[in-house]
Amino acid sequence: MPQDDRDRWTRSYPWSLSYRWGHSALTADFDLSGDTPRLVRVRHPGDPEPAVPEEGKAEVTLPLLDVVLLGDGVGYSGPRFTGTALGRRMTYRAHRSTYGDGWHRLTFELRDAASGLTAFVEYASPDGVAVLRSRVRLRNDGAGTVTARSVGSLLVGGLPGADELLVFRARNDWGAECRWYAEPLRDSVPDINREAHGHTGHAAARLAGRGSWPTDGHLAMGGLVHRTDARSWLWQIESASSWSWEAGEAEGHTYLALGGPNHDEHQWREVLAPGGEFTGEWAALALGTCFDGALAELTAYRRLVRRPHPDHERLPIVFNDYMNTLMGDPTTEKLLPLIDAAAEVGAEYFCVDAGWYDDEPEGEGAGGGWWDSVGAWLPSARRFPGGGIGVVLDRIRERGMVPGLWLEPEVVGVRSPLARELPDEAFLRHADGSRVTEQGRHQLDLTHPAARAHLDRTVDRIIGEWGVGYLKLDYNITTSAPGHLDHSRAWLAWLSSVLDRHPGLVVENCASGGMRMDGASLAVAQVQSTSDQQDPLRCPPIAASAPTAVPPEQGAVWAYPQPSYTDAEIAFTLGSALLGRVHLSGRLDGMTERQRGLVREALAAYKEIRGDLGAAVAFWPLGLPGWEDDWVALGVRGADVEAGPVYVSVWRRGGDVAERVLAVPRVAGLGERGVRVEVVHPQVTGGTAEWDGVGVRVRMPEAPMVVVLRVTVV
Known part of the structure; x- marks a missing residue:
């Protein structure tokens, strides 16, 4: 039986100084020579073997994990990830390697005699995918209570030195999501002359996300790219709550530390009574020969860890009545002609967005008066007279579409009867016991059975009784109150239970657009909102970077x-x-037949393309877009670089340049031979594209203009 197929604990002996674990796409090397194991490096198996360190000098002295206890400190005047007192005290007990269901798994068991704390450092990697997943579990096996104020998910050293690396981050603001930028790591980690001081400096590139909008400000991601050979390390922290990461320098190498909430950044702590346990957040590190390559590995991984659902293969077109259309003011009168028009152009789902529950007097709704009264989620009699909302839902079904509704389930308005009916314990509360209140709304705590029961009744009525097949789950407040990590986990567990009961339901995850665009949420929801941007000229850099x-x-x-x-x-x-998921909106009911024909043609083109998107990975022929770039391009190709068509969307938003040449994988190097370039959208366009023997030459004489291309080898 192969070594990774065993399912038993193994112990290290003094003469077993190293341990290599992994598979064809990734290996991890561990140093077991001391009392505390160390993760020395993570690499592709084909990479050159690293140089042997000088005798008596350790390659990496970082401990295997980063945990900080209250009253224990970090043990060093520097970043908490590189000098934890507890991490260096944790002694090796055993490790276990297993293989099953396409995953390689490795767990180290460590013990701290002083505190009685046992730690399990868990690694996992899907076979053939260059991604390492990691988290830490704690168990208090001592006689006294211990309080953790930081539990890291992954700590790895042995990366190239700071001089050799660029650090990538992605700003993620409302209406301006996924804006990647890069700078030399050395800008954040100055060289202070380690030999003169006897140790490395305290500086690091650091980033943190806070509270219930985990991707407000930045994505819960980051990357390192080698400045010479483009080798890349790309990561995500899988938390629907707070997170942090840092990249710094130790022993002349770069280290990377990823983790969930901590006390210093987020006022988080976890009290463990004797026998108590806590499990940290998952984090994932992808390796690639370039940024696009690392992202391809991460994309494959994301597909493996998410909940299976037929929506990922069907990719139905969703019409949503909100954006630049009804804007939270739906009525039967407004919706019926819009439903007919959406069906006529080819939409397959129709989602009634915010406002359908608004029974405030005329003129006070449409996103105004109902804001602090939501919670019961019952349809408005005023908006849907003469048969209620059932008339609208029936019309959607009659026109061959699946009905959907917008819902913001985690909040209860301060004026809602539910705010009085539910106990205080059903809401997140501050340390003094008062309810968390933001913008006239209380935040439910899904760890409490009364909160879960309220939401179960709500969704079972909407889905089971009304026949709704699509829920857009929005979230428009933000809080970093104590207990939010537990709530976020309970929220995703509750959402999974809803999908268990209603397996045909499609769920869209939204938080004012892309403010909760994290790996933990993506693993449960079928559709992810990427933005609330209302200006079509500002959508291309978001759409291009969203993958x-x-x-x-x-x-x-x-x-x-x-x-x-x-x-x-x-x-x-x-x-x-x-090249993503079409969320159609707009006043189609006011268009001419010719205009609706243009929409119909575009959606027909999408229906030809979408069968290739479920296995596609992204690339950027003009580089990751800047927010003000005149030209923006996104490409997607099959995961097998030698098979299938390549699609490229190219936007010209302005400027004087009317022509660009795009580098396209799979056709580079073919010279004049056998490349076909087709414009699949729009059918009538002033833009042209052709293969010129070097790249795809795109001409767009006017701005704004777009072409979507199919590039194939013939």
């Missing part, structure tokens, strides 16, 4: 053609969505 955070078949991109748009503007907004 860094979410696989193409999950990333919802708005397309909102309007009767007032020119043909080129209609094509432009539709083109932004065709």
Whole structure:
């Protein structure tokens, strides 16, 4: 039986100084020569073997894990990840390697005699995928209570020195999501002359996300790219709550530390009574020969860890009545003609967005008066007279579409009767016992059975009684109150239970657009909102960069053609969505038949493309886009670099340059031979594209303009 197929604990002996674990795409080397194991490096098996360190000098002196206890400190005047007192005290007890269901797994068991704390450092990697997943479990086997104030997920050293690396981060703001930028790691980690001081400096590149909008400000991701050979390390922290990471220097090498919430950044702590346990958040590290390659590995991994669902293969077109359309003011009168128009152009789902529950007097709704009264989630009699919301839902079904509704389940308005009916314990509360209240709303705590029962009744009524098959789950407040980590885990567990009961349901994860675009949420929801951007000219850099955070078949991109748009503007907004998930909106009911024909043609093109998106990985022929770039391009290709078509969306938003040449994988190096370039959208366009023997030459004489291309080898 292969070594990784065994399922038993093994012990290290003094003469067993190293341990190599992994598979064809990734190996991890561990140093077991001391009392405390160390993760020396993570690499591709084909990479050159590293140089042997000088005799008596350890390659990496970082401990295997980073845990800080209250009253224990970090043990060093520097970053908490490189000098934890507890991490260096944890002694090796055993390790176990297993293989099953396509995953290689490795667990180290460590023990601290002083505190009685036992730690299990868990690694996992899918066979053939260059991604290492890691987390830490703690168990208090001592006689006294211990309090953790930091539990890291992954600590790895042995990366190239800071001089050799660029550090990548992605700003993620409301309406301006997924804006990647890079700088030399040395800018954050100055060289202070380690030999003169006897140790490395305290500086590091650090980033943290806080509270219930974990991707507000930055994505819960990062990357390192070698400045010479482009080798890349790309990571995500899988938390729907707070997180932090840092990259710094130790022993002349770069280290990387990833983790969930901690006391210093987030005022988090976990009290463990004797016998108590706590499990940290998962983090994942992908390796690649370039940024795009590392992302391809991470994309494959994301598909493996998410909940299986037929939506990931079908990719139905969703019409949503909100963006630049009804804007939270739905009524039967407004919806019926919109439903007919959406069906006529080819939409397959129709989601009624915010406002359907609003029974405030005329003029106080549409996102105003109902804001602090939500919670019961019952349809408005005023908005849906003469048969109620059932008339609207029936019309959607009659027109061959699946009905959907918007819901913001985690909040209860301060004026809602539910705010009085539910006990205080059903809400997140501050240390003094008062309820968390933000913008006139209380935050439910899904760890409490009363909160879960309320939401179970709500969704079972909407899905089971009303026949709704799509839920857009929004979240428009943010808090970092104590207990939010437990709530976020309970929220995702509750959502999984809903999908267990209603397996055909499709769930969209939204938080004011992309403010909760994290790996933990993506593993449960089928569709991810990427933005609330209402300006079609500002959508391309978001749409082009979204695949860094979410696989193409999950990333919802708005397309909102309007009767007032020119043909080129209609094509432009539709083109932004065709390499992701089309979230159609716009006043289709006010369009001419010719204009609706343009929409119909674009959606027909999408239906040809979408079968290839579920296994596609992204690349950027013009580089990751800048927010103000005149030209933006996104490409997707099959995971097998030698098979299938390549699709490229190219936008020109302005500027004087009317022509660009794109480098496209799979066709580079073919010279004049056998490359076909087709414009699949729009059908009538002033843009042209051709293979010139070096790259794909795109000409767009006007701006704004878009072309979506299919590139094949013939």
